[in-house]
Amino acid sequence: MFDYTFQWKQVLARLPKMLDGAMVTMEVAVLSMLIGIVLAIVLTVMRRSGSRPLAAFATIWVEVARNTPALFQIYMAHFGIASFGIHFSPFTSLLIGITFNNAGYLAENFRGALKAIPETQTRAGRSLGMTSSQSFRFIILPQMLRIAFLPMTNQMVWAILMTSLGVTVGMNTDLYGVTQDLNALTFRTFELFAIAAVIFYIITKVITLGARLAAARLFRY
Structure with missing residues (x-):
């Protein structure tokens, strides 16, 4: 029998914290895209350079980025590199992992x-x-x-969604991490994650619509 009692008021009172997390999510996504575009251009030049070592390096990057899970790439940035005594914060590890992924897909x-x-x-x-x-x-x-341009928009959307993987390396300041912490505090799982899903949806739709409007204005001819 369905006897769950919704507590929307209790959850909406914590909406400002979730919106702060959404800003961190956007920060990671935007930075990963900007750096990823630059790296992708470099990888593209390397593949066209005629140098076998450079072309091989770029090809390996693209193949690993496109054919391994994004979670693996984030894990390697956080736990794998730590094996060599190099430690990054969860924010930096998440940024490195998503940037690596973005660069590989964008280069292709x-x-x-x-x-x-x-x-x-x-x-x-x-x-x-x-x-x-x-x-x-x-x-x-x-x-x-x-x-x-439009494929880059799709990658931006994917970058935003990938930020939710940051919770696996201890990231708790982005939207998903904040939602997870609030869930542990209030046990309002359905309401919290429903609101988080709506926020993710709105962000991605705004980006997609903005990109289409920008493309229509910038690329008329």
Whole structure:
């Protein structure tokens, strides 16, 4: 028989703490994306460099990031590296793990975007007197980022959801960690996690909608 009594008022009183956790979640996600985009560009250049060691390093990074669980990557950042005497805070470990994952997926997205750009673009830049690096920086890179814009949005959403894995390494200041602590304090499991799910949903929907509006405005032609 269903005899659960909902205590929404008790849980809503703790909503400010959950929103503070949501801000930490956004901080981790945004930082991991910004650093991940830079690293992904570097990995893309390394794969195109013609150097076998650099290309092999970049390929291994992408393969590990895309073919192992994100939880494994976060664990390695927190517990694996600690085996060598290097210790990171839960926040830093979570950031490293998600950034590693983002960089791998984004590098693969960028590789696909590059295939959509005709080789004649590079030759056109060279014919104007540009070096290979200048041609990539001023002609290829902007087009690559434009093509990969919406996939980057999807990765941002994924980064936000991945922050919930931080609880496994002791992260308790993000949205999921705060919710977990409040649950241990109040035992209002359904109400707390329902509200957390709504907050996650709103964040991801706002980002998705914002990205679509930005794409429609920035990439009209």
